Amino acid sequence: MLDLKLLQNNFEDIAKKLRKKGLKEDVLKELKRLFITLKEQRAKLEALQAKKNEKSKLFPIYKKEQKDISKLKKELDEIKESIIFEQNEVNRLEKELEEYALNIPNIPDDEVPEGKDEEDNIEIKRVLTPKEFSFEPKEHWELAQELDWIDFKRGVKLAKSRFSVLKNGAAKLERALINYMLDFNTKRGFSEVCVPYIVNKDSMLGTGQLPKFEDDLFKIEDEKLYLIPTAEVPLTNLYRDEILKEDELPILMTSYSACFRKEAGSAGRDTRGIIRQHQFDKVELVSITKPEQSDEVFDKMVECASDLLTSLALPHRLVMLCGGDLGFGATKTIDLEVWLPGQGKYREISSVSNTRDFQARRAKIRYKEGKKNRLVHTLNGSSLAVGRTLIAIMENYQQEDGTIAIPEVLKEYL
């Protein structure tokens, strides 16, 4: 959520920055108006409440002195009536304000480039050079079918489209990759955590999936619970409504989880293979930091994911997302895209974002600095999407005879 006080005081600045994300200024104007109106309305209400409290305190005194209380009672009744009226007004404004505020995206950093969509993202650097194949490299789904590694048809039978079943080498590689990634991240100082895959509404609100993106989530009927779209949700919400100690920070975590996404709006995209599934495995990094630590930790997370790819000898590039492509809660995002020789393209395999205090404000994650409570910064990033890593290995390590070589570092995990 936006800092509404900041919006009140630096309206022009924030409006300008949010233009980068394609947000209309009218929305911000209305938000500011609501915020100020609510403040005034609250002051009115509180004055009445103060009066009520003061008068109510007279009752025991009157009783003691055996004075008549009926007049006082009548007075209070009138005050009460106006309180109810003003209270309703406050409630109405609060609801309206919340609806507005929760739907406004985070403010992009200054270094985030202008742009509309992924076309305008900026490549920062490339790591490793794609190798030349002496034959025509195949796409992962072709390889998977020939090797009997992935059963697409039966996945659909079990659930629906965009579900599949990993078998044989794919199943083993998937498991090896998860273990390897967790170990790798742990060595980099991220402590391993194992979280629930189902969370409640408050958690989804805390990290910003709700209220705006309900359509992207799998909801459990009659339970008011949701399947997580990423381990970022439970990991970040671990500290929701908590006040941390300063010396606990930064908290660096890594977790493997299955992720569930409805993929609303991506009909027709990546329908072949397992690039875009409703359920996929991911090893996630989440950090909770002091504000002044978050840039450094951000770099550390990007480096961790990139080094992980390098350790698997997978060519990739780093891309800075432009304003239009930036996610709802992020101030800055770097995507890692891995080279897929079968497709002849770089494809997203990791996304590292700094949300600064955006999630922290929603989720009320603070820490004590001296006597003051300050909002923390929260960061998240994949390290890595496991299914896509599997694809990358299949396509990059394929051999002329149709078999897949095994990356050196994974050998001890198989």
Add this chain to the structure above:
RNA sequence: GGACAGGUGGGUGAGCUGGCUGAAACCACAUCCCUGCUAAGGAUGCGUACUGGCAACGGUACCGAGGGUUCGAAUCCCUCCCUGUCCGCCA
């Protein structure tokens, strides 16, 4: 899922025959004093959010959540959520 017992500040835990309780006491924590050594004693401070004020210091709300009764609720009533114990079920 059924029965009973509970949910109070960082923790333990009073209050729960309605007003003197935003909340005792103890512990933890912070600062200071004393003392001098592996420990003790004393003083003060110590919830959160919003809000007024340069500040000192005030105001409002919050005792699981949401409603209700009342001039007034942590305290009474209702609904929901959660925890514990026992039973049932189960990896």
